Amino acid sequence: MVKLEVKNVKFRYTSVPILRDVCIELAESEMLGVVGPNGSGKSTLLRCIDRILTPQEGCILLDGQDIKEMHLMDLAKKMAYIPQSTTQVFPASVFDTVLMGRRPHIGWRSSEEDIEKVLETLKLLNLEDLAMSDIKSLSGGQQQKIFIACALAQEPKILLLDEPTSSLDIRHQLEVLDIIKNSVVEKGISAIIAIHDLNLAARYTDRIIMMNGGHIYAAGVPSSVLTPENINHAYGVEVDVINHNGKLYVLPIRPVAKM
Amino acid sequence: MPELKINGTEKSAEIKAEYKKFIGRKIMFIFATTILVIIIAGIAATLGPHQISITEVYSIVWYGIPKILQNLDFILTHSFKDFSLTYFTKEESIIWFLRLPPIVMAILAGIGLGIAGTTMQGVVRNPLASPYTLGISSAAGFGAALAIILGAGLATGQNIIIAVNAFFFALCSSFIIYGISRYKGVSPETMILAGIALMYLFSAMTGVLQYFGEEKAVAEVVYWMFGSLARASWDKLFVMFIVLIICIPLIMLKSWDLNALSAGDERAKSLGVNVDRTRVVCFMLASLVTAGVICFTGTIGFIGLVAPHMCRMIIGGDNRYLIPASGLFGAIVLLSASILARPPIAPSFIPVGLVTAFLGVPMFLYLILRRRKEFW
Numbered sequence: 001m002v003k004l005e006v007k008n009v010k011f012r013y014t015s016v017p018i019l020r021d022v023c024i025e026l027a028e029s030e031m032l033g034v035v036g037p038n039g040s041g042k043s044t045l046l047r048c049i050d051r052i053l054t055p056q057e058g059c060i061l062l063d064g065q066d067i068k069e070m071h072l073m074d075l076a077k078k079m080a081y082i083p084q085s086t087t088q089v090f091p092a093s094v095f096d097t098v099l100m101g102r103r104p105h106i107g108w109r110s111s112e113e114d115i116e117k118v119l120e121t122l123k124l125l126n127l128e129d130l131a132m133s134d135i136k137s138l139s140g141g142q143q144q145k146i147f148i149a150c151a152l153a154q155e156p157k158i159l160l161l162d163e164p165t166s167s168l169d170i171r172h173q174l175e176v177l178d179i180i181k182n183s184v185v186e187k188g189i190s191a192i193i194a195i196h197d198l199n200l201a202a203r204y205t206d207r208i209i210m211m212n213g214g215h216i217y218a219a220g221v222p223s224s225v226l227t228p229e230n231i232n233h234a235y236g237v238e239v240d241v242i243n244h245n246g247k248l249y250v251l252p253i254r255p256v257a258k259m
Numbered sequence: 260m261p262e263l264k265i266n267g268t269e270k271s272a273e274i275k276a277e278y279k280k281f282i283g284r285k286i287m288f289i290f291a292t293t294i295l296v297i298i299i300a301g302i303a304a305t306l307g308p309h310q311i312s313i314t315e316v317y318s319i320v321w322y323g324i325p326k327i328l329q330n331l332d333f334i335l336t337h338s339f340k341d342f343s344l345t346y347f348t349k350e351e352s353i354i355w356f357l358r359l360p361p362i363v364m365a366i367l368a369g370i371g372l373g374i375a376g377t378t379m380q381g382v383v384r385n386p387l388a389s390p391y392t393l394g395i396s397s398a399a400g401f402g403a404a405l406a407i408i409l410g411a412g413l414a415t416g417q418n419i420i421i422a423v424n425a426f427f428f429a430l431c432s433s434f435i436i437y438g439i440s441r442y443k444g445v446s447p448e449t450m451i452l453a454g455i456a457l458m459y460l461f462s463a464m465t466g467v468l469q470y471f472g473e474e475k476a477v478a479e480v481v482y483w484m485f486g487s488l489a490r491a492s493w494d495k496l497f498v499m500f501i502v503l504i505i506c507i508p509l510i511m512l513k514s515w516d517l518n519a520l521s522a523g524d525e526r527a528k529s530l531g532v533n534v535d536r537t538r539v540v541c542f543m544l545a546s547l548v549t550a551g552v553i554c555f556t557g558t559i560g561f562i563g564l565v566a567p568h569m570c571r572m573i574i575g576g577d578n579r580y581l582i583p584a585s586g587l588f589g590a591i592v593l594l595s596a597s598i599l600a601r602p603p604i605a606p607s608f609i610p611v612g613l614v615t616a617f618l619g620v621p622m623f624l625y626l627i628l629r630r631r632k633e634f635w
Binding site (some may be wrong): 047050051052072073074075076077079080081083086087088089090091092093095096097100101103106115119120122123125130131132134150151154160168233 | 270274275381515518521523525532577
């Protein structure tokens with residue numbers, strides 16, 4: 001198991017800070033949701049965690065080791081990040097795209113074991129029928145599943161997903177999050193998901209952090225974070241939070257001045 | 260559901276078999292293009308005023324190689340010309356001394372430009388890129404023009420001076436782009452914009468030279484820029500070969516990283532790829548290959564843009580196979596163009612750079628029309 005700690009991370013592109021003093025600890029086999037309005041720093045946080053961006057202050061520790069000192073390939077064996085929108089420029093078969101996830105584990109040639117891993121992943125995600133299709137000919141939902149398959153083939157200990165469901169229909173949203181949830185449960189990995197849909201966040205995550213203006217505004221189990229007061233404060237929206245069949249739902253009413 | 264499980268394993272085996280077949284097809288394509296290069300090269304060597312059949316061509320080449328290797332010290336102390344006069348029959352001299360150099364140059368230049376094009380497209384993540392996208396051709400052209408018009412340059416010796424100058428200025432432009440992207444961040448946008456700026460700068464400087472140059476020299480500059488194989492000789496080919504044999508394996512080692520770039524910088528980084536370094540290294544290697552080719556041939560257009568495309572349409576985008584395939588395909592296009600560039604009546608060659616487009620465009624359009632899927 002891998003333990004991730006984000007300690008006092010501060011990040012800015014220009015003079016305006018995007019992240020101010022963010023601290024997170026990720027538990028084992030945990031699905032952590034990151035919610036917050038646009039521009040609150042969700043994506044930047046994920047990018048800092050996977051060392052795509054380097055924070056100006058603070059550090060990110062993986063099993064007590066600062067990721068800045070880790071070799072890129074070693075980091076890639078432990079964490080996989082899936083950006084919000086991935087645009088494949090050149091044609092590639094689904095199989096090759098998923099095989100790409102083995103990159104941190106292989107040299108120039110792919111081994112038999114890597115091919116087996118790809119087959120396993122395709123089966124797990126029910127993508128076998130698409131294996132030889134060109135990824136560019138598939139729908140957004142199918143593509144997103146394939147990028148997740150690629151990340152799973154990478155065999156990371158932590159999955160970082162930026163808005164994995166933002167452009168998907170309601171069925172694909174549930175399928176994709178089910179896949180992630182199942183992987184977390186079965187493989188014992190952890191996931192950090194930046195997500196806009198508060199209902200999906202409430203339904204799938206074990207814990208939620210709510211960001212606002214680069215700060216962590218609230219953190220805890222979904223029912224403690226997704227309260228009308230918090231949502232009003234962070235988003236400036238008046239909501240009702242209701243309980244239906246044991247699940248929590250956020251019903252928006254109207255935008256209001258932030259409290 | 261146990262039934263599903265059984266189907267699942269069968270399905271996996273099926274996919275695996277299909278994937279292996281897919282790989283097999285790519286290897287077959289590379290093999291077939293190699294054979295085709297040898298055949299077209301053989302046909303090209305039969306063309307000329309003196310009749311030599313294609314079987315004779317192959318046997319002359321086959322038996323010539325040990326002859327040359329045995330007398331390597333003689334060639335090095337004297338010259339290849341003396342060697343062929345002393346040791347070769349008339350036919351052997353014609354093949355080895357007159358016909359092979361432009362043919363080998365077509366092969367090497369085709370391979371170099373095809374591979375440089377594939378690499379450049381991967382580096383800037385743009386299928387419209389070519390070896391010349393980042394201004395290298397106009398820089399080389401300026402170097403050549405400087406040598407031809409002013410007769411001045413960084414080396415002495417009339418013929419070599421042009422090549423050395425072209426090579427030097429081509430790499431100059433690459434280093435400027437490298438410097439700019441180091442300062443501003445190695446993004447495709449920075450590189451392309453800097454490349455376009457440099458292209459205009461060098462074209463303008465060439466224009467100034469041409470404006471003040473003598474008519475004869477200006478004509479020579481124009482001729483140089485068309486691209487031609489007529490200046491081929493074994494010593495030039497040796498230099499070109501050395502550049503390619505060093506750079507191409509290094510580019511191929513980066514195939515996986517170039518594949519990863521295709522999914523976007525962030526995803527590539529998350530896969531453990533050092534994106535900036537990959538981009539810079541591949542760009543510099545592709546520039547070196549391009550400079551090493553065009554300093555001897557002039558700017559032969561079209562191949563570097565189109566060979567990668569055509570191969571991508573046929574074998575897909577995996578750079579592990581695409582890089583060698585587009586090199587060989589480039590060689591085929593350039594060899595074929597060099598055959599078409601010798602009209603039966605006219606005494607001299609048409610510059611091959613003019614023919615590549617006439618030959619390549621119909622091929623390219625055919626593939627575009629035949630294909631229904633998206634191209635990139």
